Amino acid sequence: MSQGxxxxxxxxxxxxxxxxxxxIMDGNGRWARKRYLPRMAGHKQGVETxxxxxxxxxxxxxxxxxxxxxxxxxxxxxxxxxxxLMQLFAGALEQEISKLHxxxxxxxxxxxxxxFESRIIQFIKKGEQLTAKNSKLTLTIAANYGGRWDIMQAxxxxxxxxxxxxxxxxxxKLAQYLSMYYAxxxxxxxxxxxxxxxxxxxxxxxxxxxxxxxDTLWPxxxxxxxxxxxxxxxxxxxxxxQTSEQxxx
Ligand code: IPE
Ligand code: IPE
Ligand code: MG
Numbered sequence: 001m002s003q004g005x006x007x008x009x010x011x012x013x014x015x016x017x018x019x020x021x022x023x024i025m026d027g028n029g030r031w032a033r034k035r036y037l038p039r040m041a042g043h044k045q046g047v048e049t050x051x052x053x054x055x056x057x058x059x060x061x062x063x064x065x066x067x068x069x070x071x072x073x074x075x076x077x078x079x080x081x082x083x084x085l086m087q088l089f090a091g092a093l094e095q096e097i098s099k100l101h102x103x104x105x106x107x108x109x110x111x112x113x114x115x116f117e118s119r120i121i122q123f124i125k126k127g128e129q130l131t132a133k134n135s136k137l138t139l140t141i142a143a144n145y146g147g148r149w150d151i152m153q154a155x156x157x158x159x160x161x162x163x164x165x166x167x168x169x170x171x172x173k174l175a176q177y178l179s180m181y182y183a184x185x186x187x188x189x190x191x192x193x194x195x196x197x198x199x200x201x202x203x204x205x206x207x208x209x210x211x212x213x214x215d216t217l218w219p220x221x222x223x224x225x226x227x228x229x230x231x232x233x234x235x236x237x238x239x240x241x242q243t244s245e246q247x248x249x
Contacts, residue, residue: 014238030042058103064184070144097126106139147204150180188209194217
């Protein structure tokens with residue numbers, strides 16, 4: 001299957017090394033509460049984990065890392081927490097983009113960024129432009145992202161680009177309008193923090209992804225935890241509808 005396509009009719013190339021890892025970084029609030037700290041302290045500590053995981057992915061030759069930073073539903077949190085998360089995001093963008101660039105990392109954001117303050121939108125655009133030609137690792141931040149939003153905006157765009165009625169389309173055509181069309185579908189999904197749900201993350205793209213859930217809270221997700229997730233992935237047999245016998249031939 002060619003890179004970037006999203007059809008379940010063909011079996012993609014897979015190997016022992018996940019090419020694309022997608023992570024729901026959950027558990028910051030509980031990490032802080034355990035220490036009698038405000039939730040914000042957990043989010044701050046979570047940024048450290050982001051740095052470490054980017055490094056681990058680079059070291060392991062992972063080509064795509066996608067991190068869920070803020071969901072389309074997270075606006076429902078208390079206003080002071082939303083505002084803190086926005087400041088943290090703005091600060092991280094301002095400080096980290098040049099370092100990502102130095103390390104050969106391509107930076108991308110998926111999600112409806114129109115709702116962010118203009119300073120954040122500018123940082124995102126500049127960061128994406130600056131790092132566009134880098135190829136060591138593609139780091140995608142999902143911000144104000146929702147899997148249902150993604151599918152809906154893809155349908156909307158596809159309809160706008162189609163001149164003939166009725167519109168003829170298939171999975172392949174729709175997938176071209178999804179916000180992560182530039183990446184192969186995730187091989188490994190990780191969710192920290194103990195919840196076993198997808199929380200409206202990459203709904204379309206996770207169709208055949210190997211899922212890994214750990215109770216470890218995001219600020220505690222260190223190199224050892226990362227290696228455990230990779231090891232778990234390496235023990236899976238990805239069958240894509242086939243039988244085990246067919247795979248082992
Ligand atoms: C994940 O940690 C970070 C974001 C959603 C931004 P949480 O803030 O959800 O932490 P818990 O789940 O309350 O522990
Ligand atoms: C999912 O975490 C979103 C992010 C990590 C950004 P949540 O903590 O918001 O998920 P739910 O609400 O518990 O499902
Ligand atoms: Mg949570």
